[in-house]
Amino acid sequence: MISAELAAPYARRIAPRLQVERLSKSFFGAQVLHGVSFEAHGGRVLGVVGENGSGKSTTMNLLTGVLPRDHGTVLLDGEPFNPASRRESAAAGIAFIQQELNVFPNLSIAENLFLTHFPRRLATLPFLSRRDMNEQARELLRRVELDASPTSLAETLAAGERQLLEIARGLSTDARVFIFDEPASSLTVREAGRLFDIIRRLRHDGVAVLYISHNLEEVLELSDDVMVMRDGRVTLHEPSNALQASDLVVAMVGRPIETLFVERPALPTDTDTVLQVSGLSEPGILQNVNLQVRRGEIVGIAGLMGSGRSELARALFGLDTYREGVVRLGGTVLPPADVRARLANGVAFLTEDRRREGLLMDASVADNIGLAALPMFASLAQRIDRPRLLEAIRALGKQVRLKSADLQTTPARSLSGGNQQKVVLARWLLRQPRLFILDEPTRGVDIGAKQEIYRLLAQLAGAGTALLVISSELEELIGLCDRIYVMRRGALAAQFTRDQFDRAALLHAAFGQEQGA
Amino acid sequence: MKAAIPAGKLLQWAPVAIFVLLLSIFGALSSRFLTVDNLSAILVQSSWLVVVATGMNAVLLTAGIDLSVGSAMYLAAVAVGLGLPSAPVWVCLVCSVLAGAAFGALNAAVIVRLGVRAFIATLAMLFIGRGLGLYFSATRIVYANASVADFGRGRLLGIAVPLWLAIGVTGFGWLLLNQTALGPYVRSVGADAEGARRAGVPTKAVQFSVYVLCGACAGLGGFVSLSQTAAASGAFGQNAEFLAIAAAVLGGTSLFGGRGHFGAPALGAVLITIVQNGLVLVNANPYAYPVITGAVIFSAALLDSARRRLLGG
Numbered sequence: 001m002i003s004a005e006l007a008a009p010y011a012r013r014i015a016p017r018l019q020v021e022r023l024s025k026s027f028f029g030a031q032v033l034h035g036v037s038f039e040a041h042g043g044r045v046l047g048v049v050g051e052n053g054s055g056k057s058t059t060m061n062l063l064t065g066v067l068p069r070d071h072g073t074v075l076l077d078g079e080p081f082n083p084a085s086r087r088e089s090a091a092a093g094i095a096f097i098q099q100e101l102n103v104f105p106n107l108s109i110a111e112n113l114f115l116t117h118f119p120r121r122l123a124t125l126p127f128l129s130r131r132d133m134n135e136q137a138r139e140l141l142r143r144v145e146l147d148a149s150p151t152s153l154a155e156t157l158a159a160g161e162r163q164l165l166e167i168a169r170g171l172s173t174d175a176r177v178f179i180f181d182e183p184a185s186s187l188t189v190r191e192a193g194r195l196f197d198i199i200r201r202l203r204h205d206g207v208a209v210l211y212i213s214h215n216l217e218e219v220l221e222l223s224d225d226v227m228v229m230r231d232g233r234v235t236l237h238e239p240s241n242a243l244q245a246s247d248l249v250v251a252m253v254g255r256p257i258e259t260l261f262v263e264r265p266a267l268p269t270d271t272d273t274v275l276q277v278s279g280l281s282e283p284g285i286l287q288n289v290n291l292q293v294r295r296g297e298i299v300g301i302a303g304l305m306g307s308g309r310s311e312l313a314r315a316l317f318g319l320d321t322y323r324e325g326v327v328r329l330g331g332t333v334l335p336p337a338d339v340r341a342r343l344a345n346g347v348a349f350l351t352e353d354r355r356r357e358g359l360l361m362d363a364s365v366a367d368n369i370g371l372a373a374l375p376m377f378a379s380l381a382q383r384i385d386r387p388r389l390l391e392a393i394r395a396l397g398k399q400v401r402l403k404s405a406d407l408q409t410t411p412a413r414s415l416s417g418g419n420q421q422k423v424v425l426a427r428w429l430l431r432q433p434r435l436f437i438l439d440e441p442t443r444g445v446d447i448g449a450k451q452e453i454y455r456l457l458a459q460l461a462g463a464g465t466a467l468l469v470i471s472s473e474l475e476e477l478i479g480l481c482d483r484i485y486v487m488r489r490g491a492l493a494a495q496f497t498r499d500q501f502d503r504a505a506l507l508h509a510a511f512g513q514e515q516g517a
Numbered sequence: 518m519k520a521a522i523p524a525g526k527l528l529q530w531a532p533v534a535i536f537v538l539l540l541s542i543f544g545a546l547s548s549r550f551l552t553v554d555n556l557s558a559i560l561v562q563s564s565w566l567v568v569v570a571t572g573m574n575a576v577l578l579t580a581g582i583d584l585s586v587g588s589a590m591y592l593a594a595v596a597v598g599l600g601l602p603s604a605p606v607w608v609c610l611v612c613s614v615l616a617g618a619a620f621g622a623l624n625a626a627v628i629v630r631l632g633v634r635a636f637i638a639t640l641a642m643l644f645i646g647r648g649l650g651l652y653f654s655a656t657r658i659v660y661a662n663a664s665v666a667d668f669g670r671g672r673l674l675g676i677a678v679p680l681w682l683a684i685g686v687t688g689f690g691w692l693l694l695n696q697t698a699l700g701p702y703v704r705s706v707g708a709d710a711e712g713a714r715r716a717g718v719p720t721k722a723v724q725f726s727v728y729v730l731c732g733a734c735a736g737l738g739g740f741v742s743l744s745q746t747a748a749a750s751g752a753f754g755q756n757a758e759f760l761a762i763a764a765a766v767l768g769g770t771s772l773f774g775g776r777g778h779f780g781a782p783a784l785g786a787v788l789i790t791i792v793q794n795g796l797v798l799v800n801a802n803p804y805a806y807p808v809i810t811g812a813v814i815f816s817a818a819l820l821d822s823a824r825r826r827l828l829g830g
Contacts, residue, residue: 066715087717102716104708106775111701116717118698126697 017208023072047223051446055232095170105155110137261479262458274466280325287491300477303487346434361413418449543795563790564679565742570764570782572734580774588646590739590754598659606664613740621732669744707774
C-alpha cells in the first residue's frame with residue numbers, strides 16, 4: 001500500500017501508459033460501446049467492474065486487436081495504437097489473460113508458453129531451440145509457482161493451473177500493459193493468493209495492470225484506481241482508496257441493490273414429494289444418499305469442492321450411472337444413466353458450463369430458446385406453429401429481461417456470459433419442468449443478472465417446480481433455499497431447514513467438524 | 518475415469534502392436550514373407566504413399582482434410598509425361614512438386630480465402646483435377662521418359678532411390694513439425710482454430726501452407742509412383758486419398774486434429790503396404806483385396822475414435 005501512495009503523485013505527472021479516447025463499437029446494428037474514455041498508468045492497477053454485457057470484455061477486445069474498433073483513438077505511451085490482430089498487440093507489449101482459457105491441451109506446457117514467440121537457435125533461421133524454450137519455461141513456471149514439467153502436455157494440468165499457465169504466458173512477453181479478464185474465477189484460494197502476489201510484483205515493476213473482476217472487495221483491495229462500466233459507458237473512474245463496494249454497485253447497476261433475494265412465503269408442509277432419492281451409491285463417488293424435494297421447494301446442496309456435489313447432480317440427471325439406490329419422480333422409478341427418461345418426465349438440468357450446455361452459438365437467441373420447446377408446438381409430422389412459438393419466445397425474453405436488440409437476428413455468441421445463462425434459463429422456463437437441477441447457476445455472473453436469476457428461480461418454485469440448487473456460495477443458498485443439505489465425501493452429512501440456517505454451522509458440517517468446535 | 522488413462526496410453530502403442538501382429542501372421546502363412554528381399558520390396562513399394570501421407574498428416578493435424586491428393590498425383594504425372602518428354606530427371610521432379618503445390622494452393626485459396634469447408638472444396642478438386650488430367654491426356658496412357666524410369670529403378674548406397682525420397686520427406690516432416698514453430702502452430706489450429714487466432718497464431722497462413730505442402734507432397738508422390746511404374750493410366754492415383762488418410766491415422770494421427778507425430782505417415786504407409794504385399798504372397802482371392810483394405814481403413818478410424826474417447830482429446 002505504501003508503494004502505491006508514493007507512486008500515485010508521480011504516476012499522475014507523467015503521461016499515462018494507455019490513453020483511451022471515445023472508443024465505440026456496434027454489433028449487428030446495436031451499439032455496445034458509446035465513446036469509452038479512460039487512462040491506465042504504469043505502476044498502477046486499474047480495476048474494471050461492470051455487469052455482464054456492460055462492455056468490459058468488448059473494450060479489452062478492441063484494445064488488443066481481437067475485434068476491430070468503429071471509432072476512437074488509443075495512445076500507448078503517447079503513440080497512436082490501432083492493432084489489427086492479437087498478434088500485433090502482443091508484439092506491442094500488451095498481455096491479455098482472457099476469461100476463456102486459451103490453453104491448448106494437446107501442446108506441451110513450454111509450447112503453450114511460447115506459442116507466438118518461440119526462442120530460435122539462430123535469429124535468421126526458423127528452427128526453434130527446445131533447450132532454451134524449456135529452460136525459460138522452467139523459470140516462468142517458478143515465477144507463477146506452478147510445479148510442472150515444461151515438456152509434459154498441458155492437458156495434465158487442472159483448471160486453476162491452466163489459468164496460472166496462461167498468466168505465465170503473459171509474463172513471458174515482458175509486456176508493458178497487462179490485462180486480466182476475471183482471472184480468479186477458476187482459481188483456488190491459494191492460487192488466487194499467488195495471482196495477487198504476481199500482480200503486485202508487476203505493478204512494482206512499472207507495468208500498467210487492468211484487472212477485470214466481479215468480486216468487488218477483491219477489486220478494491222487490489223486496485224489503485226477503479227473504473228465502472230454500465231451499458232457501454234464509463235460511469236465511474238476514480239482512485240480506489242475513497243471508494244466502497246456500495247459505491248461501485250450504484251455505478252454498475254444505476255441504483256443501489258438492497259436485497260438480492262426475493263422474499264418467499266414459507267412452504268406448506270403438505271405439498272407432494274416430487275423427487276425421492278433413496279440409498280444412492282456409486283463406489284468412490286456417492287455414499288448412500290437419501291433426499292427429497294417437494295413441489296415448490298428450493299433445496300440447496302452445499303459442500304466443499306470434491307465433496308461430490310456435481311457428481312450427485314449428474315447421477316440424478318442420468319448423465320452418470322450409480323450402482324445402488326432408487327430415484328423416484330412422482331411415483332415413477334427413473335432408470336440409472338437415462339437422460340431421455342428424465343427429460344420425458346420433466347426434469348431439467350443447468351450447469352455452469354454454457355458452452356457445453358448446448359447453446360448453439362451461431363443460431364439466434366430465439367432459435368436457442370425455442371429449441372427445447374419445439375415438441376410442444378409441433379409433432380414431427382406437423383408444421384411448426386411459428387407465430388405461436390415466436391410469441392411464447394418473446395414473452396419469455398421479456399420475462400428474463402434479455403438485453404437483446406432483436407431476439408430473432410442476434411446470435412447467441414454475441415451475448416455476454418450472464419445473458420447467455422439467461423437464454424439457457426429461458427429455454428427451460430418454456431418447458432416448465434417438474435424438477436429443475438441447477439449446478440452453480442450464477443458462477444461468473446454479475447450482481448444484476450444474479451438478482452434476476454434468483455427472481456426467476458423463486459418464480460419457478462412459486463409455479464410448483466421443485467428445485468435442487470448446487471452452489472459453492474453459502475450466501476446464495478441461505479438466501480434462496482427452503483432447506484440445505486451439506487455434502488461431505490460423497491455423503492449427505494447434515495440437513496438444515498430455513499430457521500436453522502447459519503453460515504458457521506454449514507461450514508462446520510462441510511469441513512466435518514463438531515458444531516461449536 | 519482413472520482406469521481409462523493407462524488404456525489410452527496403451528492405445529498409443531497400437532500401431533506398433535499391429536505392425537508386429539501383421540509381420541507374424543504373414544510370416545507364419547508364407548515362408549517368403551519374412552525375407553530381406555521381400556521386406557525391402559515392401560519399403561520400396563510404400564515410398565510413394567509415405568510421401569503423400571506426410572503432406573496429408575500436416576493437413577489432418579489442423580483438423581482439415583484433403584481428398585484431392587490422388588488427382589494431384591495424376592496431374593503431376595500427366596504434366597511430367599506429356600510436358601517433359603526428354604527433360605532430365607531433376608527437372609521432372611521439381612516440376613511435379615511445383616504442379617502439386619500449385620494444385621494445393623488452389624485448394625488453400627478456396628478453403629482459406631473463400632471459407633469453403635475443406636471436405637467439400639477438396640472433393641470438388643478431386644473431380645476437377647482428375648477431369649483436367651483426362652482432358653490433357655485425352656484419356657490415353659501417359660509414359661515416363663527414360664530418365665524418370667531409370668530414377669525409379671536406381672539405387673544409391675544399396676538403397677532404392679524412391680526409398681531415399683521417402684526417408685528424405687519423412688525427415689523434412691520431422692524438421693517442420695518438431696523443429697520449427699509450424700508444428701505447435703498446426704497442432705494449436707487443430708485443437709481450436711478460434712482460440713489459436715486469439716492467442717496470436719497466424720491461422721490463415723498456417724492453413725494455407727499445410728494445403729500447399731500437401732499438394733506438393735502429392736505431386737512428389739505422383740512422381741515417385743510414375744518413376745516406378747513408368748506409365749500412368751487414367752486411374753493413376755485413384756483412391757490414393759483414402760490410403761493416405763488411413764496411413765496417417767493408422768500411424769497415430771487423429772482425424773479430429775491436433776494430435777499426431779511426424780513418423781505416423783511412414784509407419785501407417787508401411788503397414789498398409791504390408792497388408793497388400795502379404796495378401797499377394799498368401800495367394801488371397803484378388804476380390805478380397807478391397808474388402809481387406811477397407812477393413813484396414815475402418816480399423817484405423819475405429820482406433821482413432823477409441824483414442825479420442827480415452828484420451829479425452
